[in-house]
Amino acid sequence: MSPSLKLGMPDGTVGWAVESPEAARDSIHRRPFNIRHELHNNELFSLDALRVLSSEIQLRPEDFYFDAGPVSISDRWGAIPVPKISLPELIGQMETSDAWIIMKHVEKNPRYGAVLNEFAEFIWGVLGPDMARMLQNPEMLVIINSPNRITPLHFDAEINFLIQVAGNKSVWVCDPTDRSVVSERDLERYYSYSDFGTYRPIAEEKAVRYTLAPGEGIHIPTHGAHWVRNGTCVSVSLSLNFEFPTWVHRDFYRANNFLRKMGLSPQPRGVRPVMDRMKSASVGAVDYGRVVTKRVLRRV
Numbered sequence: 001m002s003p004s005l006k007l008g009m010p011d012g013t014v015g016w017a018v019e020s021p022e023a024a025r026d027s028i029h030r031r032p033f034n035i036r037h038e039l040h041n042n043e044l045f046s047l048d049a050l051r052v053l054s055s056e057i058q059l060r061p062e063d064f065y066f067d068a069g070p071v072s073i074s075d076r077w078g079a080i081p082v083p084k085i086s087l088p089e090l091i092g093q094m095e096t097s098d099a100w101i102i103m104k105h106v107e108k109n110p111r112y113g114a115v116l117n118e119f120a121e122f123i124w125g126v127l128g129p130d131m132a133r134m135l136q137n138p139e140m141l142v143i144i145n146s147p148n149r150i151t152p153l154h155f156d157a158e159i160n161f162l163i164q165v166a167g168n169k170s171v172w173v174c175d176p177t178d179r180s181v182v183s184e185r186d187l188e189r190y191y192s193y194s195d196f197g198t199y200r201p202i203a204e205e206k207a208v209r210y211t212l213a214p215g216e217g218i219h220i221p222t223h224g225a226h227w228v229r230n231g232t233c234v235s236v237s238l239s240l241n242f243e244f245p246t247w248v249h250r251d252f253y254r255a256n257n258f259l260r261k262m263g264l265s266p267q268p269r270g271v272r273p274v275m276d277r278m279k280s281a282s283v284g285a286v287d288y289g290r291v292v293t294k295r296v297l298r299r300v
């Protein structure tokens, strides 16, 4: 890969690159594309530094999760045992614990926040101002995996960049528009009940496999079902992600879920674009009404 675009921190210690900004703009939200970085040379992301960081994150229970034990790609989230151990202790045992750790909102620490800011500026610069407006609220998550650990099949609402810092892994990614893998009902349930999707064997026939080594990363499109198998060493990855404005996906699928609960069979996305916008707007208006009502009631 010969990077054609590269930005970096003023001290030159962090850099980002994509092979072709044009190809990245064409692929975003549609299909994976590669991204290069230098975070594997950054001490902030060594296991020792992350263990120190984990003591800070452990004080925010909503910002971390871990589990440990054998996993297959069809296992559901939340069904894997959670060991009774502290987060820093588990990081010290990753070689042998068959564990998966995720630390969220790592950017709350200013040193990590600076790395995220630099990445967000890079991606917004690659995509240009119109597309950049659709990538809101950047977040840094750190994911640490034991050797050979699997992350089960799921899909995400965020615009995700999986960045490999240490170890190797394989990532299988499905077409985000393939409704034989992720159905309209799956999307409605995701946005209404935080249900992370249903495993269907056809996903394994349709997925494309990508491999990641330190210094490499990949864009995983929103709603694209994916799963991960770690290599033979402890892996450190970052999920650098952004949120869509709620009217793009969330409000539409919540509206369809509501209609389905009423006994109707709502049209999927794209069949009637004007109606799609009206559905999204109606849920957005209800949400806005709730916010205004809460504010008024607080003053009464």
Ligand SMILES: [Fe+2]
Pocket (backbone or CB within 6 Å): 154, 155, 156, 226
């Ligand atoms: Fe994911």
